[in-house]
Amino acid sequence: MRYMLFSRILDSMQLPARDAELVQIMDAALSDAAHRAGNWLTCRPGCTQCCHGTFRINALDAARLHTGVVDLRAKNPGAAGALQQRARTWISENSADFPGDRATGVLETSREEAFEDFANDAPCPALNPDTGLCDVYAHRPMTCRVFGPPVRTESEGGAGLGCCELCFVGASSEEIAACEMLVPHELEAEMLAKIDDLSETVVAYALLLD
Numbered sequence: 001m002r003y004m005l006f007s008r009i010l011d012s013m014q015l016p017a018r019d020a021e022l023v024q025i026m027d028a029a030l031s032d033a034a035h036r037a038g039n040w041l042t043c044r045p046g047c048t049q050c051c052h053g054t055f056r057i058n059a060l061d062a063a064r065l066h067t068g069v070v071d072l073r074a075k076n077p078g079a080a081g082a083l084q085q086r087a088r089t090w091i092s093e094n095s096a097d098f099p100g101d102r103a104t105g106v107l108e109t110s111r112e113e114a115f116e117d118f119a120n121d122a123p124c125p126a127l128n129p130d131t132g133l134c135d136v137y138a139h140r141p142m143t144c145r146v147f148g149p150p151v152r153t154e155s156e157g158g159a160g161l162g163c164c165e166l167c168f169v170g171a172s173s174e175e176i177a178a179c180e181m182l183v184p185h186e187l188e189a190e191m192l193a194k195i196d197d198l199s200e201t202v203v204a205y206a207l208l209l210d
Helices: 019-040 059-075 077-097 109-116 173-177 185-192
Strands: 151-155 158-162
Touching (some): 019 185
Antiparallel strands (some): 151 158
8 A cells, every 4th residue: 555645755756866965964974973972872783762652754754765665675575575564563553543644644733742642662663573673774764863872952941962861871961962963954954845745754654655
Protein backbone atom coordinates (compact mmCIF):
# COMPACT_ATOMS: atom_id res chain seq x y z
CA MET A 1 0.00 0.00 0.00
CA ARG A 2 1.36 3.41 -0.96
CA TYR A 3 0.43 6.26 1.34
CA MET A 4 -0.28 9.43 -0.62
CA LEU A 5 1.99 11.95 1.00
CA PHE A 6 3.97 14.93 -0.19
CA SER A 7 2.71 14.84 -3.77
CA ARG A 8 5.31 17.09 -5.37
CA ILE A 9 8.49 15.54 -4.00
CA LEU A 10 7.23 11.96 -3.99
CA ASP A 11 5.54 11.84 -7.41
CA SER A 12 8.97 11.11 -8.85
CA MET A 13 10.31 9.66 -5.57
CA GLN A 14 13.50 11.62 -6.07
CA LEU A 15 15.28 13.71 -3.49
CA PRO A 16 16.47 17.22 -4.36
CA ALA A 17 20.07 17.24 -5.53
CA ARG A 18 21.14 19.28 -2.49
CA ASP A 19 19.91 16.63 -0.05
CA ALA A 20 23.22 14.82 -0.55
CA GLU A 21 24.96 18.05 0.44
CA LEU A 22 22.76 18.37 3.53
CA VAL A 23 23.52 14.80 4.60
CA GLN A 24 27.24 15.29 4.02
CA ILE A 25 27.27 18.45 6.15
CA MET A 26 25.31 16.69 8.90
CA ASP A 27 27.61 13.67 8.89
CA ALA A 28 30.67 15.91 9.06
CA ALA A 29 29.15 17.93 11.92
CA LEU A 30 28.36 14.75 13.85
CA SER A 31 31.85 13.39 13.30
CA ASP A 32 33.40 16.65 14.49
CA ALA A 33 31.16 16.83 17.58
CA ALA A 34 31.87 13.19 18.42
CA HIS A 35 35.62 13.79 18.11
CA ARG A 36 35.43 16.72 20.53
CA ALA A 37 33.18 14.80 22.92
CA GLY A 38 35.40 11.75 23.18
CA ASN A 39 34.23 9.44 25.97
CA TRP A 40 31.48 11.85 27.00
CA LEU A 41 29.51 10.58 23.99
CA THR A 42 28.39 7.06 24.85
CA CYS A 43 26.40 6.37 21.66
CA ARG A 44 27.36 2.96 20.28
CA PRO A 45 25.84 0.42 17.86
CA GLY A 46 23.17 -1.50 19.73
CA CYS A 47 22.25 1.37 22.06
CA THR A 48 18.62 1.87 21.09
CA GLN A 49 17.11 4.28 23.61
CA CYS A 50 16.82 6.97 20.94
CA CYS A 51 15.03 4.46 18.66
CA HIS A 52 11.96 4.33 20.91
CA GLY A 53 9.19 6.87 20.74
CA THR A 54 7.99 8.78 17.72
CA PHE A 55 8.61 12.18 16.17
CA ARG A 56 7.54 14.29 13.22
CA ILE A 57 9.41 14.02 9.93
CA ASN A 58 9.15 16.25 6.88
CA ALA A 59 8.94 15.52 3.16
CA LEU A 60 12.73 15.36 2.75
CA ASP A 61 13.01 12.82 5.56
CA ALA A 62 10.18 10.75 4.05
CA ALA A 63 11.71 10.73 0.57
CA ARG A 64 15.11 9.84 2.02
CA LEU A 65 13.61 6.92 3.94
CA HIS A 66 11.90 5.73 0.77
CA THR A 67 15.28 5.74 -0.98
CA GLY A 68 16.66 3.70 1.90
CA VAL A 69 13.91 1.09 1.51
CA VAL A 70 14.56 0.86 -2.24
CA ASP A 71 18.29 0.42 -1.66
CA LEU A 72 17.70 -2.22 1.03
CA ARG A 73 15.31 -4.13 -1.21
CA ALA A 74 17.95 -4.27 -3.94
CA LYS A 75 20.57 -5.60 -1.53
CA ASN A 76 18.46 -7.72 0.81
CA PRO A 77 14.81 -8.23 -0.19
CA GLY A 78 14.11 -10.27 2.94
CA ALA A 79 15.31 -7.51 5.24
CA ALA A 80 13.30 -4.94 3.31
CA GLY A 81 10.18 -7.08 3.58
CA ALA A 82 10.67 -7.52 7.32
CA LEU A 83 11.23 -3.76 7.71
CA GLN A 84 7.99 -2.92 5.94
CA GLN A 85 6.10 -5.54 7.91
CA ARG A 86 7.30 -3.91 11.13
CA ALA A 87 6.00 -0.59 9.74
CA ARG A 88 2.59 -2.14 9.03
CA THR A 89 2.49 -3.65 12.52
CA TRP A 90 3.48 -0.30 14.05
CA ILE A 91 0.63 1.45 12.24
CA SER A 92 -1.84 -1.26 13.21
CA GLU A 93 -0.87 -1.06 16.87
CA ASN A 94 -0.81 2.73 17.09
CA SER A 95 -3.35 3.98 14.55
CA ALA A 96 -6.20 4.26 17.07
CA ASP A 97 -4.44 7.20 18.75
CA PHE A 98 -2.74 8.60 15.64
CA PRO A 99 -3.08 12.42 15.77
CA GLY A 100 -3.74 12.82 12.08
CA ASP A 101 -5.15 11.14 8.99
CA ARG A 102 -4.81 7.38 9.52
CA ALA A 103 -5.26 6.67 5.80
CA THR A 104 -2.44 8.93 4.58
CA GLY A 105 -0.26 9.27 7.66
CA VAL A 106 -0.36 13.07 7.52
CA LEU A 107 -0.14 14.61 10.99
CA GLU A 108 -2.50 17.39 12.03
CA THR A 109 -0.68 20.49 13.23
CA SER A 110 -3.65 21.35 15.44
CA ARG A 111 -3.12 18.20 17.51
CA GLU A 112 0.42 18.88 18.73
CA GLU A 113 -0.57 18.27 22.35
CA ALA A 114 -1.92 14.82 21.51
CA PHE A 115 1.27 14.01 19.62
CA GLU A 116 3.40 14.64 22.71
CA ASP A 117 2.02 11.50 24.37
CA PHE A 118 1.71 9.41 21.21
CA ALA A 119 3.59 6.08 20.96
CA ASN A 120 6.29 7.26 23.35
CA ASP A 121 7.53 3.75 24.12
CA ALA A 122 7.07 2.12 20.71
CA PRO A 123 10.26 0.98 18.96
CA CYS A 124 10.89 2.58 15.58
CA PRO A 125 10.01 0.11 12.79
CA ALA A 126 13.37 0.88 11.17
CA LEU A 127 15.07 -0.67 14.21
CA ASN A 128 16.06 -4.26 13.52
CA PRO A 129 15.21 -6.17 16.74
CA ASP A 130 17.76 -8.89 15.95
CA THR A 131 20.76 -6.62 15.38
CA GLY A 132 19.84 -3.57 17.43
CA LEU A 133 20.71 -1.45 14.38
CA CYS A 134 18.75 0.80 12.02
CA ASP A 135 18.09 -0.97 8.72
CA VAL A 136 18.09 2.36 6.83
CA TYR A 137 20.74 4.14 8.89
CA ALA A 138 22.37 5.96 5.96
CA HIS A 139 18.95 7.39 5.04
CA ARG A 140 17.69 8.24 8.53
CA PRO A 141 15.77 11.48 9.26
CA MET A 142 17.50 14.63 10.43
CA THR A 143 16.16 14.20 13.98
CA CYS A 144 18.04 10.90 14.25
CA ARG A 145 21.23 12.53 12.98
CA VAL A 146 21.35 15.06 15.81
CA PHE A 147 20.54 12.76 18.72
CA GLY A 148 23.40 12.26 21.15
CA PRO A 149 25.73 15.30 20.91
CA PRO A 150 24.73 18.67 22.38
CA VAL A 151 22.40 20.45 19.95
CA ARG A 152 20.98 23.93 20.41
CA THR A 153 17.22 24.03 20.93
CA GLU A 154 14.70 26.75 21.64
CA SER A 155 13.26 26.56 25.14
CA GLU A 156 11.02 28.83 27.17
CA GLY A 157 14.03 30.45 28.72
CA GLY A 158 15.80 31.01 25.42
CA ALA A 159 18.27 29.01 23.39
CA GLY A 160 19.75 26.07 25.23
CA LEU A 161 21.76 22.93 24.60
CA GLY A 162 20.19 19.50 24.85
CA CYS A 163 21.83 16.08 24.58
CA CYS A 164 21.05 12.42 25.17
CA GLU A 165 20.59 11.71 28.87
CA LEU A 166 22.99 8.77 28.59
CA CYS A 167 25.78 11.03 27.36
CA PHE A 168 27.83 13.71 29.13
CA VAL A 169 26.99 12.30 32.57
CA GLY A 170 28.96 14.39 35.07
CA ALA A 171 30.11 16.91 32.45
CA SER A 172 30.01 20.60 33.27
CA SER A 173 28.00 23.11 31.23
CA GLU A 174 31.25 24.36 29.73
CA GLU A 175 32.35 20.87 28.72
CA ILE A 176 28.98 20.21 27.10
CA ALA A 177 29.03 23.55 25.26
CA ALA A 178 32.51 22.78 23.90
CA CYS A 179 31.07 19.74 22.11
CA GLU A 180 28.07 21.42 20.46
CA MET A 181 27.04 19.98 17.11
CA LEU A 182 26.35 22.72 14.57
CA VAL A 183 23.25 21.95 12.51
CA PRO A 184 22.64 23.49 9.04
CA HIS A 185 19.01 24.42 9.68
CA GLU A 186 19.13 27.12 7.01
CA LEU A 187 19.98 24.69 4.21
CA GLU A 188 17.18 22.31 5.15
CA ALA A 189 14.72 25.21 5.44
CA GLU A 190 15.81 26.48 2.02
CA MET A 191 15.11 23.08 0.46
CA LEU A 192 11.75 22.69 2.21
CA ALA A 193 10.70 26.15 1.01
CA LYS A 194 10.74 24.79 -2.55
CA ILE A 195 8.28 21.99 -1.75
CA ASP A 196 4.57 22.71 -2.14
CA ASP A 197 3.34 20.23 0.44
CA LEU A 198 4.86 20.79 3.87
CA SER A 199 2.79 18.12 5.63
CA GLU A 200 4.55 15.99 8.22
CA THR A 201 4.28 12.29 9.02
CA VAL A 202 6.10 9.64 11.05
CA VAL A 203 8.70 7.02 10.08
CA ALA A 204 6.30 4.08 9.83
CA TYR A 205 4.22 5.66 7.08
CA ALA A 206 7.29 6.84 5.18
CA LEU A 207 8.65 3.29 5.06
CA LEU A 208 5.58 2.22 3.09
CA LEU A 209 5.71 4.88 0.35
CA ASP A 210 5.79 2.43 -2.58
